[in-house]
Amino acid sequence: MNDKHLIPSERRQKESDRRNESSAILQDRRHGGERRKLIYGVEFTTGGPLESVEEWLDENCRGEWSVVLVGMDDDLVRKTIRIMFENKSDKEVFKDSAAQF
Numbered sequence: 001m002n003d004k005h006l007i008p009s010e011r012r013q014k015e016s017d018r019r020n021e022s023s024a025i026l027q028d029r030r031h032g033g034e035r036r037k038l039i040y041g042v043e044f045t046t047g048g049p050l051e052s053v054e055e056w057l058d059e060n061c062r063g064e065w066s067v068v069l070v071g072m073d074d075d076l077v078r079k080t081i082r083i084m085f086e087n088k089s090d091k092e093v094f095k096d097s098a099a100q101f
Contacts, residue, residue: 038066038084040091045080046101053081053101057094063087 046053050067057065063086070080085091 037064037086040085040088041082042085042091042095043070043080043082044098044101045078047078048101050079050081053083056097056101057083060093060097061085061087061090063090065090 044053050069054067057067065086066084068082068084070082072079083091083094085094
């Protein structure tokens with residue numbers, strides 16, 4: 001089943017725009033040396049939407065962060081992601097709050 005059809009077209013467009021922006025930001029980081037600033041990482045597995053994790057990171061991190069999909073289970077429900085943080089304190093706050101996802 002394609003979940004994309006369950007999302008209203010306006011929201012799909014916003015998500016597509018956000019992904020394109022994210023891709024551009026990641027490319028800028030890689031070429032501009034910013035990637036080296038993201039030195040604190042954690043791998044995390046969740047069955048919830050990645051959008052929830054990204055929104056939490058936007059609202060709670062003081063420094064830069066990046067999310068990369070590492071893998072998915074066979075049922076395409078549980079996702080393993082790697083989150084990289086600029087600040088160790090952001091990583092620790094995330095770890096303390098991870099149960100909500």
